[in-house]
Amino acid sequence: MARVLSIAGSDPSGGAGIQADLKSISAVGGYGMAVITALTAQNTRGVRDVHVPPASFLAAQLEAISDDITVDAVKLGMLANAEVIRTVAGWLARTRPPVVVLDPVMVATSGDRLLDADAESAMRELLPLADLVTPNLSELAVLAASADSGEAPPVVAATWAEAIAQAETVSARYGVRVLAKGGHLAGDLAPDALVDAGTATIIDFGGERIATTATHGTGCSLSSAIATLVAEHGDWPAAIAEARRWLRESLRHGEALGVGGGHGPINHFAGLWARGGIRTAPMPTEIEAEWWADIAQVRREIDELPFIRGLADGSLAREPFLGYLTQDAHYLRDYARVLAEASRLAPDAAGQAFWANSAHGSIIGELELHTGWLGPEAGTAASAPPDATTTAYLDHLLATAQRGDHAVLIAALLPCFWIYTDLGERLAAGEFGEAALDPAHPYASWLATYADPGFAVATREAIGFVTRAAAGASPEHRERMHRAFVASSRHELAFFAAPLAAPAAAATTAGAVTA
Ligand SMILES: Nc1ncnc2c1ncn2[C@@H]1O[C@H](COP(=O)(O)OP(=O)(O)O)[C@@H](O)[C@H]1O
Numbered sequence: 001m002a003r004v005l006s007i008a009g010s011d012p013s014g015g016a017g018i019q020a021d022l023k024s025i026s027a028v029g030g031y032g033m034a035v036i037t038a039l040t041a042q043n044t045r046g047v048r049d050v051h052v053p054p055a056s057f058l059a060a061q062l063e064a065i066s067d068d069i070t071v072d073a074v075k076l077g078m079l080a081n082a083e084v085i086r087t088v089a090g091w092l093a094r095t096r097p098p099v100v101v102l103d104p105v106m107v108a109t110s111g112d113r114l115l116d117a118d119a120e121s122a123m124r125e126l127l128p129l130a131d132l133v134t135p136n137l138s139e140l141a142v143l144a145a146s147a148d149s150g151e152a153p154p155v156v157a158a159t160w161a162e163a164i165a166q167a168e169t170v171s172a173r174y175g176v177r178v179l180a181k182g183g184h185l186a187g188d189l190a191p192d193a194l195v196d197a198g199t200a201t202i203i204d205f206g207g208e209r210i211a212t213t214a215t216h217g218t219g220c221s222l223s224s225a226i227a228t229l230v231a232e233h234g235d236w237p238a239a240i241a242e243a244r245r246w247l248r249e250s251l252r253h254g255e256a257l258g259v260g261g262g263h264g265p266i267n268h269f270a271g272l273w274a275r276g277g278i279r280t281a282p283m284p285t286e287i288e289a290e291w292w293a294d295i296a297q298v299r300r301e302i303d304e305l306p307f308i309r310g311l312a313d314g315s316l317a318r319e320p321f322l323g324y325l326t327q328d329a330h331y332l333r334d335y336a337r338v339l340a341e342a343s344r345l346a347p348d349a350a351g352q353a354f355w356a357n358s359a360h361g362s363i364i365g366e367l368e369l370h371t372g373w374l375g376p377e378a379g380t381a382a383s384a385p386p387d388a389t390t391t392a393y394l395d396h397l398l399a400t401a402q403r404g405d406h407a408v409l410i411a412a413l414l415p416c417f418w419i420y421t422d423l424g425e426r427l428a429a430g431e432f433g434e435a436a437l438d439p440a441h442p443y444a445s446w447l448a449t450y451a452d453p454g455f456a457v458a459t460r461e462a463i464g465f466v467t468r469a470a471a472g473a474s475p476e477h478r479e480r481m482h483r484a485f486v487a488s489s490r491h492e493l494a495f496f497a498a499p500l501a502a503p504a505a506a507a508t509t510a511g512a513v514t515a
């Protein structure tokens with residue numbers, strides 16, 4: 001992120017000066033800083049007063065920044081008088097920031113002077129220290145006029161061709177790129193042009209004039225946005241084109257702000273807000289903690305199930321255990337299909353690979369274990385069809401997959417990873433009694449699968465994918481993810497309860513769970 005310093009005046013109405021600069025830098029994605037050269041008492045109608053603090057204090061602000069912070073770009077705005085200009089020029093010559101954009105503010109949109117008349121020659125000394133200067137038509141005329149005293153007063157360009165000619169003069173004389181701005185041109189167009197005499201290039205940025213009175217601070221905002229974007233990628237024409245697109249969007253929404261009765265401000269964040277930028281979002285780690293807490297009751301009920309207790313101490317009869325594995329085998333076959341669908345819908349290659357790999361693991365690793373358990377010695381349970389509980393869980397997953405929303409789907413897939421890993425780790429840690437650690441435990445190899453460190457790693461990854469997707473989702477979308485996650489967790493509880501529940505009770509449990 002570009003660290004951009006604005007050295008400019010303060011506009012308490014918030015539309016121009018450092019207030020506009022900080023908003024503009026932020027709006028186009030930079031980190032904004034501001035050293036204040038002067039305070040103005042102004043509103044949208046005009047400037048009432050200007051107070052310029054001692055130049056020594058300006059120098060102190062500048063040194064405080066450069067002593068500590070790497071500055072990627074500097075934007076210069078209102079510099080008030082010759083002493084301010086010389087202080088800034090001295091600091092620039094010493095610190096040599098990589099990008100310097102100079103908006104040679106002389107007169108406000110309202111017509112009030114913001115630069116002492118006798119400071120214009122000091123401004124000329126500053127020009128060679130800039131990489132780009134962005135004068136409006138009257139500022140361009142001042143800079144294009146000969147510096148020799150006694151010359152005729154500057155003539156403001158009346159046509160775009162005249163403006164370009166003046167920009168060529170300025171660029172050649174001071175060895176600086178010039179962005180000529182047509183905001184004050186008469187007519188339906190508001191063109192800008194990047195003129196570089198050094199490379200003999202003129203790049204025209206055409207554009208219709210936007211019918212609005214909200215033009216206070218357009219020059220401040222444009223120059224700050226260009227400085228930020230150039231620091232970001234180093235391409236001047238591209239930075240100007242991007243900054244103009246953002247400025248025009250912000251200009252269109254300025255009047256709707258209803259700020260002041262004169263030339264109101266542009267709406268710097270209109271586009272960002274429209275695209276959803278004002279909402280705060282929880283961090284992935286916060287979502288992980290919240291969602292896990294939200295299924296605490298479900299997890300407690302799973303812990304208390306006779307099936308889990310019997311599994312832990314080895315007292316679980318073989319028949320319900322094999323019945324459970326048979327249902328699990330049915331489950332895993334479709335679970336793998338749903339994981340494959342999550343892979344197909346994944347927005348990036350990392351997700352695509354992870355969910356496909358999980359689908360593979362689900363088929364190979366676990367079905368192999370079940371083929372062993374459910375092999376020759378399997379009882380009648382081995383051939384049983386999916387029961388109501390299994391069917392309900394799978395219907396929930398398959399319907400979620402069918403709706404085609406990747407984020408909601410992976411939220412629905414997560415409890416199977418997370419609850420099993422948690423249970424496996426706690427069984428292996430002896431939390432349900434020492435019997436679960438005994439190698440002679442009748443279901444030892446089954447217990448080992450779920451305590452497998454590889455499975456724990458996959459679970460961490462799955463949690464990461466789901467919580468990052470949830471953090472980036474809109475609140476409504478995140479809530480749909482959360483509902484799918486909680487629904488699957490309840491299905492997990494029903495699934496663990498089913499083997500030891502009476503058939504009728506099992507059907508009721510399944511029926512009570514809805515997606
Ligand atoms: N009504 C408008 N429609 C479209 N663009 C505008 C309008 N007014 C100003 N601009 C643009 O705003 C930027 C600032 O231009 P300008 O008003 O000429 O400078 P300043 O604000 O320094 O006086 C330029 O990119 C100019 O093209």
Ligand SMILES: Cc1ncc(COP(=O)(O)O)c(N)n1
Nearest residue numbers: 009016017108217218219220
């Ligand atoms: C403190 C301050 N700095 C600059 C401007 C120029 O504003 P604009 O961008 O409209 O020319 C201003 N009005 N106030």
